[in-house]
Structures are given as C-alpha cells and as structure tokens.
Amino acid sequence: MKKTILFLTIAAGTSGLSGLSSANETLGTYNTKVTGTVLSSKACTITAPNNLTFDNFEGPDDIHSVTQGPRHAQLYTIIISGCKKGLHVSAKVVGEADTNNTSLLSTHSDAAGAAKNVAIAFYEQVATDLHPLVPLNSGHTTSRYINELGEAQIAIQADVVLSEDQKPASAGTISANANVQINFL
Numbered sequence: 001m002k003k004t005i006l007f008l009t010i011a012a013g014t015s016g017l018s019g020l021s022s023a024n025e026t027l028g029t030y031n032t033k034v035t036g037t038v039l040s041s042k043a044c045t046i047t048a049p050n051n052l053t054f055d056n057f058e059g060p061d062d063i064h065s066v067t068q069g070p071r072h073a074q075l076y077t078i079i080i081s082g083c084k085k086g087l088h089v090s091a092k093v094v095g096e097a098d099t100n101n102t103s104l105l106s107t108h109s110d111a112a113g114a115a116k117n118v119a120i121a122f123y124e125q126v127a128t129d130l131h132p133l134v135p136l137n138s139g140h141t142t143s144r145y146i147n148e149l150g151e152a153q154i155a156i157q158a159d160v161v162l163s164e165d166q167k168p169a170s171a172g173t174i175s176a177n178a179n180v181q182i183n184f185l
Contacts, residue, residue: 095178
C-alpha cells in the first residue's frame with residue numbers, strides 16, 4: 001500500500017480599499033482570487049505481513065492473562081520506507097473487539113470447534129523488556145520518526161491471551177481478522 005502526502009500553499013490577494021465609513025455602512029464588494037500549488041511528495045511504501053500463525057499451545061493452561069505481557073508473541077513488523085524525512089508515523093489495530101475485554105481482538109469463540117475464553121492482544125515492542133498494550137480500535141503505537149533515509153519501523157507483538165482472567169481457556173481453534181492502519185503525524 002502506498003500513501004502520498006501532499007503539501008498545499010495558498011496565496012490570496014485583494015484590491016486596495018480606500019475611503020472611510022462608519023461601522024454600519026458597506027464599503028462594497030471586492031473580488032478575491034485564491035491560488036495555490038500542490039507539490040508532489042515522495043510516496044511512502046509500507047511493508048507488513050499479511051497473516052500471523054501461532055504454533056500449537058501446550059494446553060489451555062498455557063494461555064495467560066493480558067496483564068502478564070506477551071508470552072507466545074508473534075512479531076508483526078511494519079517497515080515504512082521512501083518517505084519524506086521528518087514525518088512521524090504510528091500504527092493502530094482495528095477489528096472486532098472481544099465482548100469481555102474491548103481492548104482485545106475477538107477470536108469468535110462462539111464458532112463451532114473454537115477455543116473458548118481466548119482473545120488476541122497487541123503489544124508494542126518498545127524495548128526488549130517493555131511491551132505496552134495497544135488497545136484495539138482506540139490505541140496506537142508510539143510515533144516513530146522517519147529518519148534521513150526516509151525509513152521507520154514499527155514492531156507489534158500479537159499474543160493469544162485469556163479473554164477473562166478468572167476463567168480458564170478451553171481447547172479449540174483460534175481465528176481472527178484485523179486491519180493495521182498506519183497514521184502519518
């Protein structure tokens with residue numbers, strides 16, 4: 001997917017005003033011409049995986065709480081290149097929210113054969129030991145600076161977590177769909 005960022009400059013001019021009037025008088029109508037130029041900018045190229053696949057879990061007890069952070073995380077790396085230097089970018093994950101925790105992506109646990117009490121959490125990989133939750137539909141990653149080479153990278157970790165902390169997960173399949181939006185700031 002390519003995004004093009006456009007810059008617009010506008011110049012306005014009016015004819016001169018002359019004479020004096022009181023506040024209740026109309027001085028007249030003057031023609032104003034507005035002109036501008038749209039300058040082309042380098043289009044950014046965004047590269048990201050089309051899907052994530054989790055390996056089999058060692059049983060329902062292997063699924064943990066969202067508050068414990070990523071445990072079986074699959075790295076979802078977004079590479080932005082070919083952009084104008086100096087822009088900032090962030091990512092937002094959009095999809096169907098889990099009914100028990102709207103910060104998580106629903107895995108449609110009501111479907112036949114689906115694992116119960118599980119959802120997908122998205123964490124931003126900020127450092128090797130820092131992984132804040134990116135709430136579904138409402139949160140976004142920290143903005144990243146487009147460097148001198150016109151590049152930036154956003155790393156998100158997806159993990160299967162408990163939908164409700166007090167209930168165990170049950171065995172079954174997991175399936176979910178989400179969109180990742182890249183925001184230019």
